[in-house]
Amino acid sequence: MKAALIGNPGVGKSLIFMQLTGLGVEVGNMPGSSIELMSGTVCVDRDQKEWLDLVDMPGLYSLDGQGEKEVLVRRVLEEPEVDALIVVLDATRFERNLYLLLQIAEYRIPMIVVVNLTDEAIKEGVSIDTDALATLLGVPVIGAAAALGTGIDQIVPAVMKSAKVSTIEVPYDHQVEAALRSFQKTMGIGRRVGLQAMQGISPDPEMLEVTAMVVEEIENRHRMSVNQIIATNRHNYAHSLSGRVLSTGTHHRRFDLDRLLTRQFPGIPILVGVILSMLLIVFAIGARLEDLIVWGFTTYLMTPIQGLVLPPLVAQLAYSVVLALESGFGIAFPYIFTFYILLSILEDSGYMTRAAFLADRAMHRLGMHGEAIIPLVLGFGCNVPAVMGTRLLSSRRERVIAAFLITMVPCSARTVVISGIVAKFVGVLPALSIYLIVLVLILLTGVILSRVTPGPQYGMILEMTPLRRPKAGMVLRKSWLRIQEFLVIAMPLLLISSVILGLLGFYGVIAMFQQAAIPISEGLLGLPSYASTALLFGILRKEMAFETLTVLAGTADLITVMTKLQLYIFALVSTLFVPCISTIAVLNRELGAKVAGLITVYTVLLGLGIGALIHLLMA
Numbered sequence: 001m002k003a004a005l006i007g008n009p010g011v012g013k014s015l016i017f018m019q020l021t022g023l024g025v026e027v028g029n030m031p032g033s034s035i036e037l038m039s040g041t042v043c044v045d046r047d048q049k050e051w052l053d054l055v056d057m058p059g060l061y062s063l064d065g066q067g068e069k070e071v072l073v074r075r076v077l078e079e080p081e082v083d084a085l086i087v088v089l090d091a092t093r094f095e096r097n098l099y100l101l102l103q104i105a106e107y108r109i110p111m112i113v114v115v116n117l118t119d120e121a122i123k124e125g126v127s128i129d130t131d132a133l134a135t136l137l138g139v140p141v142i143g144a145a146a147a148l149g150t151g152i153d154q155i156v157p158a159v160m161k162s163a164k165v166s167t168i169e170v171p172y173d174h175q176v177e178a179a180l181r182s183f184q185k186t187m188g189i190g191r192r193v194g195l196q197a198m199q200g201i202s203p204d205p206e207m208l209e210v211t212a213m214v215v216e217e218i219e220n221r222h223r224m225s226v227n228q229i230i231a232t233n234r235h236n237y238a239h240s241l242s243g244r245v246l247s248t249g250t251h252h253r254r255f256d257l258d259r260l261l262t263r264q265f266p267g268i269p270i271l272v273g274v275i276l277s278m279l280l281i282v283f284a285i286g287a288r289l290e291d292l293i294v295w296g297f298t299t300y301l302m303t304p305i306q307g308l309v310l311p312p313l314v315a316q317l318a319y320s321v322v323l324a325l326e327s328g329f330g331i332a333f334p335y336i337f338t339f340y341i342l343l344s345i346l347e348d349s350g351y352m353t354r355a356a357f358l359a360d361r362a363m364h365r366l367g368m369h370g371e372a373i374i375p376l377v378l379g380f381g382c383n384v385p386a387v388m389g390t391r392l393l394s395s396r397r398e399r400v401i402a403a404f405l406i407t408m409v410p411c412s413a414r415t416v417v418i419s420g421i422v423a424k425f426v427g428v429l430p431a432l433s434i435y436l437i438v439l440v441l442i443l444l445t446g447v448i449l450s451r452v453t454p455g456p457q458y459g460m461i462l463e464m465t466p467l468r469r470p471k472a473g474m475v476l477r478k479s480w481l482r483i484q485e486f487l488v489i490a491m492p493l494l495l496i497s498s499v500i501l502g503l504l505g506f507y508g509v510i511a512m513f514q515q516a517a518i519p520i521s522e523g524l525l526g527l528p529s530y531a532s533t534a535l536l537f538g539i540l541r542k543e544m545a546f547e548t549l550t551v552l553a554g555t556a557d558l559i560t561v562m563t564k565l566q567l568y569i570f571a572l573v574s575t576l577f578v579p580c581i582s583t584i585a586v587l588n589r590e591l592g593a594k595v596a597g598l599i600t601v602y603t604v605l606l607g608l609g610i611g612a613l614i615h616l617l618m619a
Contacts, residue, residue, distance in 0.1 A: 001051075001052050001053070001083050001084070001159075001160065002052075002053040002054075002055070002081070002082050002083050002084075003052060003053070003054055003055070003082055003083065003084045003085065003086055003159050003163075004054070004055040004056075004057050004076065004081070004082040004084075004085055004086065005017055005054065005055070005056050005057060005086045005088060006057045006073065006085055006086070006087055006088070006100075006104060007059060007087060007088035007089065007090075007097065007100065008059055008060070008061055008089075008090060008093070008096070008097050008100060009059030009060070009061070010059065010090065010353075010465040011059070011088045011089060011090040011097065011116055011117070012088060012090070012116040012117060012146040012147070013056055013057075013059060013088050014038070014056055014478075015146045015147065015474065016086075016088060016114065016116070016144070016146050016152065016155070017038060017040065017054060017056040018474070018477060018478070018481070019146065019149065019152050020040070020042050020054060020152065020155065020156065021040025021041065021042055021054055022040070037055055037056065037057065037058070038055070038056040039053065039054065039055045039056070040053075040054050041053055041054070042054055042156055044156060044160055050160070052156055052159065052160065055081075055082065057073055057076065058072065058073065060073060060100070061096075061099075061100060062099065062100060062103065063077075063100070063103045063104070064103075064199055064201060064227065064231075065201070066201065067395065068395065068396060074201075077104070077107045077109065078107070080107070080109055082109070083110065083163075084109065084110045084111060084112070084159050084163040085104060085109050085110070085111035085112075085163075086111070086112055086114060086155060086159060087100075087101050087104055087111055087112070087113045087114070088114045088116050089101065089113060089114065089115050089116065090116060090117050091115050091116065091117045091118045091120070091121035091126060091128055091143075092117050092120050092121050092124060092126065092466065094115070094121075094126070094128060094242055094246055095238050095239055095242035095246070096238070098238035098241055098242060099234050099235060099238045101113065101137075102168065102170050102234050102237060102238060103234070105137070105166040105168050105169075106170075106191065106192040106195070107192060108165050108192075109165065110139075110163035110164055110165055111139055111163055111164070111165075111166060112139055112140045112141070112142065112155070112158045112159055112162065112163050113133070113134075113137060113139055113140070113141045113142070114141075114142050114144050114151070114155060115128055115130055115133070115141060115142070115143050115144065116144045116145070116146050117145065117146075117147075118143045118144065118145050118150070118151075119145035119147065119148055119150070120145075120466060125248050125249040126246065126247075126248055126249075127246070127247045127248075127249065128143070128245055128246050128247075129245045129246075129247075130142070130143045130245075132244065132245045133241075133245045136168065136241060136244065136245070137166050137167070137168050138164060138165075138166050138167030138168065139163070139164045139165075139166050140158045140162045140163070140164070142154045142155060142158060147468070147471065147474075168241075169191075170233055170234055170237045171233070171237065172195075172229075172230060172233045173218075173222075173229050173230075173233060175218050175221065175222075176195075176198070176218065176226070176229060176230065176233070179194070179198065179211075179214045179218065180194045180195065182214070183197070183211065187207070187210065189207070193207075194211070195230065197210075197211040198211050198214070198215050198218075198226050198230070199226060199227050199230060200227075257467055258354070258464070258467075261351070261354040261358075262354055262357055262358065262464075264358075267354070267358050268358055271354075271355050271358050271359065271373075274346075274351070274355065275355075275373070275374075275377045278342050278346075278377070281338065281342060285334070285338045286334040286338050286382070288334075289333075289334030289338070290334045293326075293329055293333070293334065294326060297322065297325065297326040297329075298326075301322045301325075301326075302319075302322055302326070305318050305319060305322060306319075312506070313506060316502045316503070316505070316506045317499060317502055317503070319502065320499045320501065320502030320503075321495060321499065325495070333483075337479065337483050339382065339385040339386075339389075340385060340478075340479040340483055341475060341476070341479045343374070343385075343389065343479075344470070344474075344475040344478045344479050345470045345475055346374070347478075348468060348470035348471070348474060348475060348478075349467060349468055349469070349470050350464075350465040350466055350467045350468055351467070352371075352374065353464050353465055354464070355370070355373060355374065356369065356370035356371040356373065356374075357370055357464075358370065359372075359373035365446075365447070365450070366401065366405070366443070366446030366447065366449075366450055367397070367398070367401045367446060367447075367449055367450025367451075367453060368393065368398045368401055368402055368446075368450075369393070369398065371393055372390075372393055372398060372401075372402045374389060375387070375388075375389030375390050375402060375406060376402065376405060376406060376409065379406040379407075379409035379411060380409055380410065380411060380415075382411050382413075383406055383407055383409065383411045383579055383580070383583040384580075384582045384583055384586050386406045386409070387403055387406055387407075387583060387586045387587055387590055388586060388590065390402045390403055390406070390590065391590070395455060396455055396591075397453050397454070397455030399590070399591060400449075400453055400455075400591060400595055401446065401449045401450065401453055403587060403590070403591055403595065403599065404445060404446075404449055404599055404602070405442050405445060405446055405449075407579040407583060407587070407599050407603060408438060408441060408442050408445065408576065408603065408606075409438070409442070410434075410435060410438055410575050411542065413541055413542035413580070414542045414574070414575045416542070416546060417538075417542060417545055417546045417571050417574050417575065418431050418434050418435075418571050418575065419431065420546050421546060421549075421558065421567050421570065421571045422434060422567060422568055422571045425558055425559040425564065425567050426564045426567055426568055430564075430568055431571075434568075434571060434572050434575060437572065437610070438575060438576065441576070441606065441610070501536075501537070501540060510533055510536065513532070513533070513536065514529055514530060514532055514533045515529070517529070517532035518532075520532065520608065524608065524611070524612045524615070525569055525570075525573065525608070525611045525612060525615055526565070526566060526569065526615040526619055527562075527566055527569060527570055528553075528561070528562065528566070530549070530552035530553065531549065531566075531570055533548060533552060534546075534548040534549040534552060534570075534574075535570075535573065535574060535577055538574050538577065538578070538580070539578050539580060539581055540580065540581055541580050541581075541582075542574065542580055545570075545574045546574075549570065565614075565615075565618050565619065568614070569611050569614050569615055572607075572610060572611060572614065573607045573608065573610070573611035574607075575607075576603055576606050576607035576610060576611075577603060577604060577607035577608070578600055578603050578604055578607070579599065579600070579603060584596055584600060587599060
């Protein structure tokens with residue numbers, strides 16, 4: 001049996017999903033969609049070999065509209081992909097949640113209803129009669145508080161044994177009802193299909209054409225669109241249902257933090273402080289873990305391997321594998337895991353929506369909404385989790401724009417290059433100027449992409465979830481679920497890429513590349529010929545560009561073999577030039593090979609172009 005969790009954003013679907021499935025979770029795309037769905041399996045009866053496959057659908061407010069989420073969920077419900085639905089409602093926003101439930105009921109799929117967040121509703125003086133609601137809907141209704149684990153044990157048995165098709169039916173405007181009856185008689189289509197045709201979201205163009213005249217007549221009589229009429233009928237009926245099962249008591253108001261967090265002042269200074277604190281924590285903890293892991297790899301793997309007498313090819317391959325493992329576990333993993341813990345804390349606390357609200361106006365100029373501020377800023381720690389963080393954004397258009405900009409953000413590895421080369425040998429102000437140049441390029445790129453990136457731009461609807469105290473266990477579980485994707489996707493590609501580069505170096509291909517790249521490295525950028533090889537190794541991990549440069553130059557005192565201008569150009573090009581292989585792998589996973597290729601080509605051209613411009617102006 002297969003069931004799906006469905007509901008508004010922020011109602012606790014994902015928390016219920018994780019409590020039911022544990023850590024046995026898979027993340028995958030529906031064919032033809034870029035939206036990822038989490039799926040897991042629940043053991044109902046091991047002896048009888050009864051299992052329940054569970055899918056966590058994306059949160060949405062309505063099944064109308066042509067957004068990716070709406071189209072995907074309608075497709076799942078229409079085929080149908082599932083045997084039963086678990087409709088999760090927020091007890092603190094009960095009436096508005098009923099709007100989606102009324103739409104879901106029209107699909108005539110067996111379902112149960114879970115009224116979650118009853119603990120928070122009680123604090124607000126709200127009480128919901130679940131028995132009365134079950135009678136009205138004709139399906140089982142369970143009261144739950146997922147954060148406390150209350151009611152979770154009742155969900156699976158109810159799905160397996162008691163899920164029913166809801167008997168609830170929205171009484172629409174008499175002209176809409178008349179049109180639906182006419183469609184059923186003349187075309188043999190059901191109530192839901194007729195409603196979708198009238199709203200213009202039917203996939204059948206002939207049906208849309210047939211209903212167009214009826215829709216026009218209704219709109220002329222009411223002086224409003226059919227969509228507005230249908231939505232009003234649903235809202236009114238949701239209000240009526242809510243009034244019959246919901247009661248309110250006394251609510252003692254507490255100090256409202258939103259007065260501080262959602263205003264320009266002091267909201268924006270607080271937001272800047274939170275972001276900077278996250279960045280510093282990611283840097284501090286990530287760097288400490290990086291030092292520890294890299295020391296372990298060097299001491300217990302790299303040094304012993306170098307001391308072995310092995311055939312040259314075997315030694316090169318072994319070195320490449322250890323280097324890739326060191327890069328993944330020692331460089332990316334510490335920053336990614338720290339990032340995900342902090343991100344989970346922000347999500348579970350409810351602050352994420354406040355941050356997005358405050359940043360929306362600025363981010364809108366770059367073709368995105370406020371949610372993009374978090375992955376963009378956290379790109380300073382590591383681009384890999386930042387690209388993964390673009391899943392927070394509501395449309396593919398925003399994710400593509402954000403991914404382009406994130407790959408330009410100087411991550412901690414690029415900071416090593418800037419600090420170790422420019423700040424040390426050229427000066428602090430020149431080092432800071434690299435950040436300024438990159439910031440200007442990010443803004444210009446964002447403005448251009450906002451005008452040329454295809455896809456509709458939707459308005460931002462934010463659910464201001466209540467501020468809560470995050471629970472350590474759930475934060476760690478959510479972070480671990482997310483880090484698994486990096487281990488499964490990025491690490492294998494990093495290993496393969498490292499081995500390929502090792503083989504290319506062993507067979508002299510890199511030396512040939514270095515010779516062929518002289519017109520670019522020396523002619524275009526004014527750099528020594530070996531600088532091109534250092535840039536190439538920077539693709540594996542960015543600080544390797546610095547490390548390789550010192551090895552090829554034969555000295556760590558680079559100012560003795562390169563001019564200040566050459567060092568500056570090398571650091572600037574390395575900062576802009578091609579994302580590391582882990583980032584490219586994640587870009588391919590999140591947005592596809594085409595977008596990953598475009599970003600790679602763009603950053604190569606941008607890095608070389610800016611480097612050539614600096615060389616031309618300053619030489």
